[in-house]
Amino acid sequence: MFSRTVTQFIKRNVSSVRIVEVGPRDGLQNEAKILPTTTKIEFINRLSKTGLKNIEATSFVSAKWIPQMGDNVDVMKGIEKVDGITYSAIVPNMKGFEDAVETKTTEIAIGGSASETFTKKNFNCTIAEGVERVKSIMKAAKEKNIKVRGYVSTVISCPYEGKIKPSEVAKISEMLLKAGCYEISLGDTIGVGTPNSISEMLKEVLKVAPVETFAIHYHDTYGQALSNILASLDLGISVVDASVSGLGGCPYARGASGNAATEDVVYMLHGCGVKTGIDLELLIDAGKFICEELGRQSESKVNRATRKIKP
Ligand SMILES: CC(C)(COP(=O)([O-])OP(=O)([O-])OC[C@H]1O[C@@H](n2cnc3c(N)ncnc32)[C@H](O)[C@@H]1OP(=O)([O-])[O-])[C@@H](O)C(=O)NCCC(=O)NCCSC(=O)C[C@@](C)(O)CC(=O)[O-]
Numbered sequence: 001m002f003s004r005t006v007t008q009f010i011k012r013n014v015s016s017v018r019i020v021e022v023g024p025r026d027g028l029q030n031e032a033k034i035l036p037t038t039t040k041i042e043f044i045n046r047l048s049k050t051g052l053k054n055i056e057a058t059s060f061v062s063a064k065w066i067p068q069m070g071d072n073v074d075v076m077k078g079i080e081k082v083d084g085i086t087y088s089a090i091v092p093n094m095k096g097f098e099d100a101v102e103t104k105t106t107e108i109a110i111g112g113s114a115s116e117t118f119t120k121k122n123f124n125c126t127i128a129e130g131v132e133r134v135k136s137i138m139k140a141a142k143e144k145n146i147k148v149r150g151y152v153s154t155v156i157s158c159p160y161e162g163k164i165k166p167s168e169v170a171k172i173s174e175m176l177l178k179a180g181c182y183e184i185s186l187g188d189t190i191g192v193g194t195p196n197s198i199s200e201m202l203k204e205v206l207k208v209a210p211v212e213t214f215a216i217h218y219h220d221t222y223g224q225a226l227s228n229i230l231a232s233l234d235l236g237i238s239v240v241d242a243s244v245s246g247l248g249g250c251p252y253a254r255g256a257s258g259n260a261a262t263e264d265v266v267y268m269l270h271g272c273g274v275k276t277g278i279d280l281e282l283l284i285d286a287g288k289f290i291c292e293e294l295g296r297q298s299e300s301k302v303n304r305a306t307r308k309i310k311p
Pocket residue numbers: 026029059060061062063064065066090092093095096097111122123124151152153154186187188189217249250251252
C-alpha cells in the first residue's frame with residue numbers, strides 16, 4: 001500500500017500534528033472506579049504542563065448515564081485554565097449547554113453517528129432528533145461565541161448495525177459542518193478499522209470538505225490505531241485525538257477499548273520528525289499518575305517501557 005518510507009510520507013504531507021487529549025473525558029468515562037474530583041483536576045493540570053494545546057476536560061452529560069462525569073461542573077471550574085490551551089467538553093443537549101455556559105467553557109463538542117441504534121443507546125434519541133438537538137445547541141453556541149467541534153462516531157462499523165458506508169460518514173460530516181462545526185473528529189469507536197478501510201472512509205469524507213477540517217479519533221481494540229493514524233497522515237490529516245495511557249472506551253459501544261495512547265502517538269511522530277510541541281517525559285508522568293490513581297496498568301507501550309528503559 002505504501003510506496004515510500006514512513007518518514008518520507010509523513011514529512012511530505014504533514015510536518016506537525018495537533019494532538020487533542022481526550023483522556024480526562026473519553027479516558028475516564030469508561031472507568032468503573034469513580035475518581036475524586038481533586039484527582040481529575042490534578043490530572044488535567046498535569047496535562048496542561050505537557051505542551052498540549054487541546055484538552056477535552058469532561059462531558060456535560062447525565063450522571064445517570066455516565067457516573068464518572070457526575071462532577072463535570074466542579075472539574076471544569078476547578079482546573080487551572082492556562083492561556084493558549086483550549087479546555088473543551090461534550091454537550092449532548094441544552095441542559096449540557098447550560099453547564100458549559102455556567103463554567104465559561106469556550107469550546108464544546110457535539111456527537112453524531114450514522115447508526116440509528118448507536119445514537120439511541122448513546123444519546124437516547126433518533127438521528128433526526130439528534131439533528132434537532134444539534135441545531136438548538138449550534139444556535140445557542142453562536143450567540144455565546146462558543147466554538148463547536150463535531151464527532152462522527154462508528155465511522156467504520158457500529159457494534160449494533162455492522163459496517164457503515166463511507167458515504168454515510170461523509171453525509172453526517174457534511175451536515176455537522178453545514179450546521180457550523182469548525183472541525184469534525186472521525187471516530188472508529190470500536191477500533192475495527194485497518195489502514196485500508198480507514199483510507200477508503202477518509203477518501204469519501206474528503207470529498208465534502210478540505211482535509212484541515214477533519215481530525216481522527218481511533219480506538220485501539222484490534223491494535224490498529226497507530227497504523228490507522230499513519231494511513232490518515234498519508235492523506236494529509238494533521239489533527240489526532242488520543243488518550244494518555246490508552247484509557248477510554250464508550251460505555252454504549254459494546255467491545256470498545258481505549259483510544260490510541262497519546263504517549264505512543266507522540267513517540268512515533270517525534271521519531272518520524274513530526275512536531276507536536278509535547279514534552280514526552282511530562283506526558284508519561286501524567287499517564288503514570290492517572291494509572292496509579294485508577295489502580296490499573298497503562299495501555300501505552302511507551303509508558304510501560306519507560307519503567308525499565310529511557311527512550
Ligand atoms: C443525552 C442524555 C442526557 C439523554 O438522556 P435522557 O434520559 O433521555 O434525558 P432526559 O432529557 O429524559 O432527562 C432525564 C434526566 O437526566 C437529566 N439530564 C438530561 N440531560 C442532562 C445533562 N446534559 N446533564 C445532566 N443531567 C441531564 C434531566 O435533568 C433528568 O433528570 P431528572 O429529572 O430525572 O433528575 C443521555 O443519553 C446522556 O447523558 N448521554 C451521554 C452518553 C455519553 O456520554 N456517551 C459517551 C460519549 S460519546 C463517545 O464516547 C464517542 C466519542 C465521542 O468518544 C467518539 C468515538 O469514540 O467514536
